[in-house]
């Protein structure tokens with residue numbers, strides 16, 4: 001690392017953070033958008049790598065809360081990671097990650113999470129891929145016939161200004177049912193979720209919000225037919241949450257019926273989305289992509305084990321390896337108690353992060369040679385304990 005120093009980035013360097021982010025992500029921020037785009041680093045704990053007075057690396061840790069099965073622990077949500085191209089591969093990221101780990105331990109946050117722009121990087125820091133997302137495409141050029149009755153209650157369109165208040169309680173119920181979501185405050189709704197059209201660099205129209213009173217909502221944008229190519233108009237679904245399958249059906253049917261559109265693009269749906277089952281013609285819904293979403297790092301393994309709810313009680317002993325946070329190393333019961341008993345399974349901490357939300361099967365990791373099973377049947381038993389009714393899903397981009 002030579003003359004580099006890891007230290008907090010002061011507010012006065014926020015503009016430099018934006019410049020560094022634009023450099024490493026090959027982007028540009030218009031002058032009138034600069035102040036607005038600083039909201040995320042402003043609310044982050046900011047770790048910087050400085051060479052003298054020059055900011056050469058940065059990492060933001062947003063203090064958030066993440067829904068995990070049965071609990072909503074504090075979480076360091078890692079974002080705005082970048083190192084100048086002139087300073088890469090010298091251990092700058094590793095040094096910033098070490099500081100982030102130490103800060104999270106000190107703050108008593110049992111987990112950290114991130115979205116990876118390059119997925120090959122984060123396993124070495126103890127992160128494991130915890131959930132995946134589906135890109136679904138719906139052919140809505142013909143009516144969407146469904147196999148269940150849609151909720152008949154009326155739908156209404158609301159404005160952005162009402163959204164946090166109306167959608168907030170529905171979303172809170174959704175993340176209590178399904179792990180993987182972040183707890184949202186008014187700023188998160190406004191800046192991270194309800195992003196207005198002028199801040200998007202695409203040709204979709206203004207954000208639209210449709211609500212089925214008290215039971216569900218969809219956030220979407222639309223684009224009309226392409227007159228040159230004749231490509232149909234598109235409904236781009238940003239988020240859909242519903243308390244019941246009947247509400248879900250009503251919202252999908254609404255989206256599919258919007259005039260002058262012939263396709264719905266939903267880029268981030270849970271892997272167990274009901275829609276492919278709900279349609280009379282399953283071919284009307286196509287899985288266009290399946291991509292890695294949230295990466296999870298257990299910062300405090302015993303605390304994480306203690307707070308999680310388990311689908312069945314188990315007396316398993318798991319051994320954990322964690323070279324970067326040695327306090328996690330040892331043999332643990334699922335209650336978070338340490339034990340001297342022989343382990344049934346041995347995990348690297350990143351594999352434990354992968355299974356923690358219930359989105360990855362332990363038995364598969366054993367088959368792949370990534371987790372060691374010492375007691376025959378232990379992986380199956382652990383899978384039964386980890387089981388969640390709804391697959392984890394994250395729709396908070398940070």
Ligand SMILES: CC(=O)SCCNC(=O)CCNC(=O)[C@H](O)C(C)(C)COP(=O)(O)OP(=O)(O)OC[C@H]1O[C@@H](n2cnc3c(N)ncnc32)[C@H](O)[C@@H]1OP(=O)(O)O
Nearest residue numbers: 024079080081082083088089090091092093094114117120
């Ligand atoms: C959560 C987010 O914000 S995701 C966004 C991440 N940011 C970017 O992708 C922006 C462009 N890239 C960068 O800014 C930098 O190259 C970074 C941040 C990815 C890496 O920073 P560096 O300071 O070069 O990383 P560092 O030198 O500490 O290397 C750490 C390790 O990761 C490896 N690594 C770094 N980049 C990559 C990569 N793109 N693919 C695979 N491995 C990588 C290094 O080889 C090294 O491995 P080792 O520990 O086995 O030797």
